[in-house]
Amino acid sequence: MSAFEGTSNPQRAVERGFYVNLPNNPVAVITAKIALRPSSAHLLFGGIGSGKTTQLLLTQQALNELEDIKAIYVDVSLVTDISDLKSGALIVIAGLELLKILGDIEESKLKSCKKIIENAAYGYNEIKILPSLSESLNASSAIFRAISSSREIVTNHKGLLSTEKQENKDLVLRAFSALYKATQEKIGRKIIFLFDGLDRLSDSQVFIDATLNDIVEIKNAGGGSVLVGSVVTIYKKRENITSFDSSSYYLSYLDVFESVEVQDFFADVIKVRDVENLINPDVRQFLTFKSGGVLRDLMSLCQASIEEAYMDGSDKITEKHANQAALSLARSKIIGLTESNVNILRQVLTGENFFPRTSEDFEMLLTGHILEYRHPRQRFVVHPILAPIIENMVASVANG
Known part of the structure; x- marks a missing residue:
């Protein structure tokens, strides 16, 4: 029965020989483009459960078969809170992966870079020694002389993987660039990062502001990236995606009725x-x-x-x-569907024209209650598992 575990690690399915070649899969195209331009960026969009993780893992496998490329897969949702993702987080996560490859570091400059990345990731305590109150107030009374010792203040700086910390961003970028160069020299390969889990981002603006900016910085350091995004982002932020220097791919659900x-x-x-x-x-x-x-x-x-x-x-x-x-x-x-959600499903089921525009429309797409097919033609349908229930609701309303 484990062969049918829908939420298990897709890597296990690939390793156990369960993978079946997906129609219109983008692996070959992504691999070929990265082989030509290793420091390029690639965005893979699609609904949850459409097979994006499997495609990422197969892309990693294909890239690692090339002589001059090292592909690293990371599920961002397992490293940090996706809902509170900050600009710089992907750079720090990528930096931690580089540190794993470098292992023990002897060079002092790289040791400093390692500390910068780890501090940015996990946070650190900063201790400041302040002058005594008597010195600060230039006081001579006995009461202030009694508290003439210096004061120690401890400030806790949270890391990028827990909360925002921007003042040292330039320092982090320089550290990442140095670590990337050192890693590339050590293994003799260009490094490509495959970031999974970002399709769980409900806020498309965060995807634009946080992840895409980080991808640019990784590219500036010489690295390449492939990352997944939500089906909602491709609609809400189409102009941003189109103008971004990257290749985009959309992994739609498969039309089991017309193909x-x-x-x-x-x-x-x-x-x-x-x-x-x-x-x-x-x-x-x-x-x-x-x-x-x-x-x-x-x-x-x-x-x-x-x-x-x-x-x-x-x-x-x-x-x-x-x-x-x-x-x-x-x-x-x-479970959890509101009356407004049900009304949207009724409209789609009864053949009314549907194109996602409102937040509730996008919610229905994100949760998979409404499915989008693009081959052999673009259309939206209510998930077949729900269709009989919604049909009964429509019939009940019609019968008064």
């Missing part, structure tokens, strides 16, 4: 994991359609179906088990 190629792909995704043939072709097709083309949801549905079969004492997954799994996932997705 035979996608249907075959999803069948292969299940087949390569279902070595015991527990899921027959009809149930595979049912699960594929219910997933809506969201890879993570497909994994969750398969796992839940297996659990249902186990509880039922069956050694095969039947349509009954798949239906129960679909109902369970639908309930989890319907």
Whole structure:
């Protein structure tokens, strides 16, 4: 059953041979462009569960097969609080990765750079010795002479990975540049950073202000970057993304209803994991359609179906088990929806023209309640797992 864990580390799936080549995957294009220009920047946008992490890991794998490139993968969400991401955080995170490669540092200048990066990352205490009160007030009375000793003030400076700290940014940039140069000389390769987890940023402006500025500084030091972004950012900040010196890619959900190629792909995704043939072709097709083309949801549905079969004492997954799994996932997705959210879903379901404009529209896209397909044509649909529930609501309203 672990083969169908939807939220497990995609690296394990790749290592275990579960990866099936994604239609229109961007790995080859990104790898080729970085091979030509190692200090370039690449932005990969898409919905949660669309397969971006897997594509990043495969890109890392492909880049590391090149003789002159070292690709480093980092999940930013595991290192710092994404919701409070600050400008400079990616530089510091990249600097920490360089320190891992450098290991023990003997040179005094690089030791200083190491301390700067670590202080910027984790914070530090600064101790200041202030003159005694009697000296400060130039007093001669006995009461002030009694407190004539110097005073020690301790100031705690939080790091960039916890809160904003900007006054030493130039110092951090110089330290990072020196560490990058030293690392490149040590391993004889250009270094590319692949930043994952940034698609969880709900504030698109933070993505522009914090991450893109850091990418520019990494590029100035000679490094390249690939980072993921939210589906919302590509809509809200299209002008910023277009004007930024980078290559952009959009990994949309896969249209399981209008593309035979996608249907075959999803069948292969299940087949390569279902070595015991527990899921027959009809149930595979049912699960594929219910997933809506969201890879993570497909994994969750398969796992839940297996659990249902186990509880039922069956050694095969039947349509009954798949239906129960679909109902369970639908309930989890319907929780927390407001009346306004439901109205938006009704509009999309009944065929009204939809294009994301409002914050609630974007919320529906971000959470995957509304899915965007771009191949073979662009269209928006209510997630198939929710469609029957919304249809019942529409029918109830129509019947008064």
